[in-house]
Amino acid sequence: MAERIDTLVILGAGGDLTSRLLLPGLASYLGSSRGADLLVIGVDRAQQTDAAWREKVKAAFDAEPSPLARKVAAKTRYVQGDATSASDLARVLAEAPGRIALYFALPPAVTVIACTQLSKLDLPKGITLALEKPFGTDLASAKSLNRLLESMLPEEQLFRVDHFLGKSTVLNLLGLRFANRIFEPLFSSQNVDRVEIVFDEMLALEGRAGYYDKAGALTDMIQSHLLLVLALTAMEPPASLSEDDLRGSMAQVLRATRSWAKNGKSSHRARYAAGTIEGRRLPAYQDEDGVDASRGTETLAEVTLAIDNWRWAGVPFILRSGKGLGESRQDIRVVFKAVPHLPTGLTGVEGPSCLRISLKPATLDLDLVINGQGDPFTLERVPLHSDLGAGELSAYGEVLAELLECDPTLSVRGDVAEQCWRIISPVIDAWRAGKVPLDSYPAGTAGPLDW
Ligand code: BG6
Secondary structure, three states: OOOOOOEEEEEOOOOHHHHHHHHHHHHHHHOOOOOOOOEEEEEEOOOOOHHHHHHHHHHHHOOOOOHHHHHHHHHOEEEEOOOOOHHHHHHHHHHOOOOEEEEEOOOHHHHHHHHHHHOOOOOOOOOEEEEOOOOOOOHHHHHHHHHHHHHHOOHHHEEEOOHHHHOHHHHHHHHHHHOOOOOHHHOOOOOEEEEEEEEEOOOOOOOOHHHHHHHHHHHHHHHHHHHHHHHHHHOOOOOOOOHHHHHHHHHHHHHOEEEOOOOOOOEEEEEEEOEEEOOEEEOOHHHOOOOOHHHOOOOEEEEEEEEOOOOOOOOOEEEEEEOOEOOOOEEEEEEEOOOOOOOOOOEOOOOOOEEEEEOOOOEEEEEEEEEOOOOOOEEEEEEEEEEOOOOOOOHHHHHHHHHHOOOHHHOOOHHHHHHHHHHHHHHHHHHHOOOOOEEEEEOOEOOOOOO
16 A cells, blocks of 8 residues: 555534544444554534543444444544634644645535635645535636645645445446446447436435535535436546546546536426425425525426537436435436337337436346247346445445545546536526526425426
8 A cells, every 4th residue: 555644634523524424434444444543633613622522433433333443533632723724724734643634524615714724834745635525616616616726735635525436336337337348338329318317315404404505406416426426327438447547537528518408497496395204294395494495495406418429419317316205216227219120019018128226225227128928929128136236335434445545536536526517507507597497396205296
């Protein structure tokens, strides 16, 4: 192993992100075969003793206990400090030994201020900055944050975290597409009618109004996670999985991606009204604690995109994600065109065949049309099914492992983050201008009936 991070500094140690995702992800990494010892320093504005912080870390690590996690929890330290103060940041960095990863587990606006303050300092050699999504709040802010970061450090020391790139099911797209002769030749406009990338959740707001009400489904899920899934689904085969080749292929296909209707109107938005999910009564989104109804934040978004290249011209890519839905459908569906001609005399199947890569649960289904029971000329569609192997690490564990091993392959490259904002910009503009209605659906249903 070439290089490793010695000290992980978490800015925003008292926040929800740290306890809900970051520390459990760290526990997954420490308990895995890749786990290596490190010092963790938590930083936040509140006063707290080392002992109290250690208890918090231990409790989060308990989800996946391991001897190494216990060791790391026993020596973790807490530093009281304000991430938006240059002198506090300098003090924190001076206390951190060895090679440092500075993790901004902070709201996007605070992260920008913290980075601006940091840019005034002489940064320790080899430091890596890890930034959570959303990266910026629109194309202009993502660009200016990138310019700021580039003025401080080279790209390989910038880690834009997106835990979907750590999902074993998402990474599995690489093996599935590029290690099998049977799929790759089919992935093109010749054979594919449309591609659907859907992440419908039954979960609702889960007390995250402070963040979610400003983001909404489009930014929370489509701008970040689902566009990266689109990139891996549609990109050209990379020569290797090195950071340059893989991220280069992703960037290339995203550069060719645009809103299907150039004015952004090939999109839908909606928010949930009161309803029932699995027997649980849910209030309307606008009545949830902390929600400002006048923002008109959507809890369900759908956009149709086009990819202007030889392979995909004319094939719609439909990306959709929402909360408070009746069913959790989280998958990629490559829907094939009908055969050019079905020999007259064969009957029985209607509708398209599909390759379904389910992200949760991790399964793969490929529809085959075969002769059914009885009459051999009456066809039936059957799925060829496989479970997908689980990764050793959780998705957050996987991206943290890459961060701590100083490997930026699974980090979102700066230009990729900008492309993701560019692609949805016409949609944001159309929504802001009121050109796309904000529809409604009762929580616990499949979404608006006419979508
Ligand atoms: C997060 C979003 O990034 O991803 C959440 O902010 C969403 O709203 C979550 O629920 C989905 O990912 P996972 O891995 O938790 O299913």
